[in-house]
Amino acid sequence: MAVKQPQTQMRPTTTPETSGAVQTGAPKMRAAGINFYYGKFRALHDVSLEFATNKVTALIGPSGCGKSTFLRNLNRINETLRDTRIEGEITLDGENILTRDVTEIRRRIGMVFQRPNPFPKSIFDNIIYGPRINGMLKTISAADIVEKSLRRAALWDEVKDKLRESAYALSGGQQQRLCIARALAVDPEVLLLDEPCSALDPIATAKIEDLLVGLKSQCTIVIVTHNMQQAARVADTTGFFLLGRLIEHDKTDTIFKNPSKKETEDYITGRFG
């Protein structure tokens, strides 16, 4: 997959792009001028967006608007697909992630997927997989990592007595929290979530939303959701995507109370198509 460098070197700036963004210090991650292609099809048009440290950013928009595609570029998982190409720059703490070693990037930027995808191993082995392959077990004991991660994912009490059982014995909501624990086990600085609750019932959804709000003090979070009430509940800032473009990005309150762009308002009031 080809990575085209921008013509001029872009330094990360601290000036926010829209009036509402609240920035104290540099953003944790920044995307600048992202164009993304599936073959000849241009899925993302010139998307630029900043993610403030230790805040939750939600990405909303109708199906096919590019929000998931954009998210999957943030940890370069789109590179595993055939015939894709990205232009532009994505920085983590000011360094361009597109040119660095991808496995190191993916340790620092974790991802939770739409459908729970635990490995066919025990709960314990699922969680310890990441730390083991990243050599973290030299400094911390496996049992400690497993307990800490499960506690952060609000799952410890439910599974502490059955860590050696298969991950598939858990319910859907539990499996998704297990996937969150697994992602947290490698201590990522950023956590990307791609519609993490879309396959879950309301109670499981509520548990995950609660734990996200608690996680952000340790992690910068980006969540793609098609559920606007969820974005309103958990996100500090929200970005609205439409047809591969970022239409508007602002404080969540502003987006949902008084958005600047008509397309944004049409979408969130349900007058879209």
Add this chain to the structure above:
Amino acid sequence: MRPFEEDFKHLNDTLQEMGALVAHSIQRSVLSIVEKNEDYAHQVIRDESRVDQMEIQIDEMVTSLIVREQPMARDMRLVVSAIKISTDLERMGDLAVHIAERALSLMMQPALPEPVNFGEIANLVESMVLSSLESFVKRDAQTARGILEMDNAVDKARHGIQRKLIELMQKDTSTIVRALDYLIVARKLERIGDHATNIAEDVIFLAQGVDVRHRVAEVA
């Protein structure tokens, strides 16, 4: 139009209807004072119950919409403003009734030795009321801001009437009962102006998402 859009439109139309009804009541109550028209006074009193009914109706529509639609952006602002505006309108309706009752009481007494001119304050207040309703219909924040400025003029007009009536009462103590009635009417008219100002502030929130209450000077 999708079903939920019709619900919002229905709320909007009901508010407009209530506004029109209250505006007419205010006009009639003023005329019942100025022209000593008994029929107008009675009509205002009759229409009161319809105004109260509409306030209840609007509140019910609002709660249903919140529960069903979880309204966002302009829908949310409409629903929030609707509660406030309907409350203001209902209070204005009450005030019109009070004015009508004063009118009926004054009609049974002789006229004052010196006439007191209610024309200016009445025109100002009616203009504010009609303007605020128009700004709601058109979602026009500029017109609404204009109303906020008229509040001072109404205040001055009321003070003028108050001075005149106090002079009269000092000169001729037999006029006290009637003068006090007129004083009350002037106060009620000023309160109607205040409510019209509230509606104007709500319209600015509705149209622009900006809350201008209690700090007009900062936002103008």
Add this chain to the structure above:
Amino acid sequence: MSRNARRNGVNAFMLGLCGVCAFVTVSTLFVILGYLVFNGATSVSLNFFTKLPLPPGKDGGGMANAIIGSAQIVIVATLIGLPIGFFSGIYLAEYGGKTFAFLVRYVADLLNGIPSIVIGIFAWTVIVVPTHHFSALAGSLALSLMLIPITARSTEQFLLEVPRSMREGSLALGANKWKTIASVIVPAARKGIMTGMILGVARISGETAPLLFTSLNNQYFSTGLSEPTASLPVMIFQRAISPYDDYHRQAWAAGLVLLALVLLANIAARTVISRGTSLPK
């Protein structure tokens, strides 16, 4: 109403037809089994498993050398063919770009379709002729040529059944491609892959034609891989076309033993698969 009646009639008839065909298919196996048991069961004795073949007319001979020989040849073939097939399967499923993988897949399918006797001739030309003698090794190589494409395609198939989300889950944790394959994908597909391997080995253990030109046959135990070696299929062939009744009975017995081994392998494969799946429901 008559249209309904006609439809019901056609329905019943077709169901009946399908049932009859299914019955024929199933009963074929039992007929073969029955024939083998009827004709061969009497000759399957301890001698059969422990004694060397004796000339016709003499009692007490067996096919011990054929059993050992078959085992030798099949084991060596497995040692050569399974790893090559397995890693080719991994390549096809995980690494294949467009052209090379397509080529490999196409060639594997072609290899699968080559008549086994042609494989035998190939091995004969390439190994037996230059080395001037028949050998077990040549037989093993011929059989491995058949085992490789079978294993490659079945490994590939089971690897592809592992959902993409599992690969992405591993990569997203910072694993590189090989770690993902080794620690997640292959373990997830292991039951299917093992089944494919067992069935592949069972299949080649019954192949006769390749062995005719390569390992030939031997009336005694062979001492190494570079000697002609007896094998069950070749023995069956030899005994069956001979004019002696004795030998015919032994052929039946060998056939029964071979079939029993293949059936055992199939049953083992089914048990492996059914003892819990390794992928989510």
